[in-house]
Amino acid sequence: MRRTRAITGLAAPALAAVVLIAGLTGCGGGQSSHRPGSDPRNSGAFAWLRPAPPPKGWSVARISGGASLAYPPGWRPIKTDPGTASVALLGRGDRINGYLNATPKQGSETAANWSRFRPDHNRGEGDMSERVVASSTALNFRSGRGSCVIDDYKTSKARYREIACLVSTPSSSAVIVAAAPKPFWDRRAATLERAVSSFSP
Numbered sequence: 001m002r003r004t005r006a007i008t009g010l011a012a013p014a015l016a017a018v019v020l021i022a023g024l025t026g027c028g029g030g031q032s033s034h035r036p037g038s039d040p041r042n043s044g045a046f047a048w049l050r051p052a053p054p055p056k057g058w059s060v061a062r063i064s065g066g067a068s069l070a071y072p073p074g075w076r077p078i079k080t081d082p083g084t085a086s087v088a089l090l091g092r093g094d095r096i097n098g099y100l101n102a103t104p105k106q107g108s109e110t111a112a113n114w115s116r117f118r119p120d121h122n123r124g125e126g127d128m129s130e131r132v133v134a135s136s137t138a139l140n141f142r143s144g145r146g147s148c149v150i151d152d153y154k155t156s157k158a159r160y161r162e163i164a165c166l167v168s169t170p171s172s173s174a175v176i177v178a179a180a181p182k183p184f185w186d187r188r189a190a191t192l193e194r195a196v197s198s199f200s201p
Helices: 015-023 112-124 182-197
Strands: 059-062 067-073 084-091 096-104 127-140 142-152 159-168 174-183
Touching: 059 084, 067 084, 067 096, 067 182, 096 182, 112 127, 112 142, 127 159, 159 182, 174 182
Parallel strands: none
Antiparallel strands: 059 067, 084 096, 096 174, 127 142, 142 159, 159 174
């Protein structure tokens, strides 16, 4: 879950967790169908994207630039790069079972190139077997428009799936990553999708 230093690197509370997440810094299966209450302008694999405030009881982390990342009870902040926010659902031995990160736009990523930029960034950080499951542009968020990718990749430790979105307003842009190890994806997808849906750059 490191995965954002391009979006920022995930650093976990313990060195073992840092190593474990070195492939992450975040669609059930990437084939989500249209769901009741979803924004009709967000369709296909991103029909689950329903811009809305975070559920009651969720906490909110803010990053430089003002973007807000909401996360549910039981998840906790972990060490990350200055100006960014990372939270995780930790299992036994500080194993990361779910990961969320928000980072200000930092490089040459754009709405138009996001579907290539993100996978290339992952490969540049040493990830293997990178595979884009779905991508889309001009998706609606609470306050802005976004380009998103759902992709799978493998690190030296495990296989992961992530949702990664570059979301922009007229005055700012930020990235949200929502990820989980593949064996945990089906259990975490709804929570990760809800966090992405409530993201505000």
